[in-house]
Amino acid sequence: MELLRDSRTFELRDSLVNAGMAELAKPRRLVPFTGDGEADLLLNDLEGMPHAFLFACLMDRQVRAELAWKVPSVIRQRHGSFAIVDLEPLSEADWLELLRNPSPAHRMPETMAKALHLGTRRVIDRYQGDASQIWIDSPASAAVVRRILEFYGAGPKIATMAANILVREFHIPMADYRYIDISADTQVVRVMRRLGFVDADADEDVVIYAARELNPDFPGIFDLALWRLGRTLCRPTSPRCPSCDLKLLCAFGRAPA
Numbered sequence: 494m495e496l497l498r499d500s501r502t503f504e505l506r507d508s509l510v511n512a513g514m515a516e517l518a519k520p521r522r523l524v525p526f527t528g529d530g531e532a533d534l535l536l537n538d539l540e541g542m543p544h545a546f547l548f549a550c551l552m553d554r555q556v557r558a559e560l561a562w563k564v565p566s567v568i569r570q571r572h573g574s575f576a577i578v579d580l581e582p583l584s585e586a587d588w589l590e591l592l593r594n595p596s597p598a599h600r601m602p603e604t605m606a607k608a609l610h611l612g613t614r615r616v617i618d619r620y621q622g623d624a625s626q627i628w629i630d631s632p633a634s635a636a637v638v639r640r641i642l643e644f645y646g647a648g649p650k651i652a653t654m655a656a657n658i659l660v661r662e663f664h665i666p667m668a669d670y671r672y673i674d675i676s677a678d679t680q681v682v683r684v685m686r687r688l689g690f691v692d693a694d695a696d697e698d699v700v701i702y703a704a705r706e707l708n709p710d711f712p713g714i715f716d717l718a719l720w721r722l723g724r725t726l727c728r729p730t731s732p733r734c735p736s737c738d739l740k741l742l743c744a745f746g747r748a749p750a
Contacts, residue, residue, distance in 0.1 A: 505688055505742045506707045513714035516661050524662045527559045532566035535575065539663055543625040544577055544616050550655040551608045551646050556600050564605070567598045577613065577622045585610040608646035615644055628656075628665050635672040650676045657713045670711035675704045680723025681716065687727060689744030 526536050526549070535545045545565040552561040569575035571591050572583075583591075588606035592598045599605045620626040627640045634656060641652040654676040659665040675681055677697035685700045686693050690707065704712040726733045732745070740746035 501742050502690070505690070505739060508739060508742070509715045509718050510708055512718040513661075513711075513716075516717055517714075521662070521664050524658075526562040527566075529563060529566065532563045535566050535569065536562060539625060539665075542575060543623065543627075544580075544612070545575055546658075547616070547624045547627070547641070547644070547655065548609060548612055550641070550651050550658075551612055551644060552599060552605055553651060553654070554601070554604075554646070561599065564592075564598050568592075568609075577616060577624075580609075580613045581617055581622075583610065583613065604646065608644070611645040628659055628667070631666045631668050633668045633672070634670050637667060638672050649674070650678060653713060654716070657716055661717065670713070671709065673711060673713035674701050675713050675716040675719065677701050678720070680727075681719045683729065684719045684723045684727045687732075687743060687745035688739065 523533060523537050526533055535542060536549055537546075539546060549562045549565050552564040554561070565575055568591050571594075572579065574580075585606050588609045589602055592602040592606055592609075616622060616624045628637050637656045637659070638649075638652045641647050641655050642649070647655075653674045656667075656673045657676070660667060660670065660673065675685075677700045682695070682697060682700050685691050685703065686695060691699050691703045695703075701712070704715055708714055722737070722739075726737045727745075734740050734743070734746040737743065737746060
């Protein structure tokens, strides 16, 4: 469909942009990725353990986000360390053993073992053991996304999610935000469809380009607000439309029952 250009569309866009800007304006704080204190401290240690955040992003597939983000902490408990120098000697088989025993840390241990093994090697070989080199010195957003995409297992969703979190939560400066897209997961796609920004059967690519059209300077500014809506109110079944602040503007919420 042609993207609507009416007052409702602009009000929706502005509301979502304002929500995103409010997140950007918050002071840096401990990000509760998992709700587990030790796990979250590890993931927030961008100065000492930047690879923990990066590797957690790589784990964020096919499992609930909170479980994926706990993998670095689980590995540290089982291996005794998560320092990059202590991870360097691990083979892919070693990683697999750590992920599997005494209980599975991820539902795809073989895939994640390969991602962690190759990820460790890349951090050491390309970034001298310091993953923060991916995002230091105010790089272009395209460079950050591209560098993360070069890690095994990091598709566009993961790479743009990671870049977005670096900007929004950790206040990492970048030269621009133009290439930080929304991460078009099931939550985000569903909410974009229901809000009326795209057709009800629009695929991920259409959703991403619609966000670019709506806010070209920072398409990913919508991401967290859309994801939260999808996880809390705009559920696949029995959506809680009366509780949604966007109900009067939303195409789905305004549709006849």
